[in-house]
Amino acid sequence: MKPRLPQLTVALIALSLIMAALTRLGSERELVLPFLLNWFELFQGQWWRLITPVFVHFGLLHLLFNMMWLWELGRAIEWRFGWPRLLLLVLVAGPISNLAELAWSGPLFGGMSGVVYALLTYIWMQGRFNPRSGLDVPRPIFAMMLAWYLLCWTGLLGPVANMAHTGGLLIGAMWGYLDARLRQKD
Secondary structure, rough: OOOOHHHHHHHHHHHHHHHHOOOOOOOOOHHHHHHOOOOHHHHOOHHHHOOOHHHHOOOHHHHHHHHHHHHHHHHHHHHHHHHHHHHHHHHHHHHHHHHHHHHHHOOOOOOOOHHHHHHHHHHHHHOOOOHOOOOOOOOOHHHHHHHHHHHHHHOOOOOOOHHHHHHHHHHHHHHHHHHHHHHHOO
C-alpha cells in the first residue's frame, strides 16, 4: 500500500513556489519587503511576519534545495506523526529561527532552511532516542547537512542566514530529544 499524500508538506511547498513566483525569486526588493521580518512591523502588530520569511527564497537553487529537504523530512514526520505535529514544528521552528536571524543580521533574509534544520535534528533525535518512532536520518546524510551548515558559516557561499540555520538546528534537536524521551515512557 502506498502512503497517503503528505498534504501539509505539499501545501508548504506550494506556498513557497507561489511566493517564489510573486517575488520573482526574491530578485526585486519591493516585492520581498512585505514578507520579511523586521522589528518595527513586528511591534506594530504584524505577527504574520514571524513566519512569512520561510516562504521567501532568493534564487532557484535556494528554493530547490530547501524544497527537496522539506519534501524528504516534512513528509517523513507527517507520515509518522501526522500533519498537526509537522505544522506545530513549522510554526515554532520558523519564528524562532527567523527571530534568531533578525537579531543576528537584520531583516534581509528568507528561506525554509531554519525549518529544514529543525526537521532534520528532530528526526535525528527521534532515531537516536526513540527507535520505535520509525524515523531516522542516515549518518552520511546527517554528516553532509552538518558539513553544509559549517561551510555556510565560512562565508564562502555568500550571505547565508546562519543564525536561522542554528536556531532551527537547536530547536529541532531539543524538541526531538524531549519528545523522544517522553515517547519512550509510553
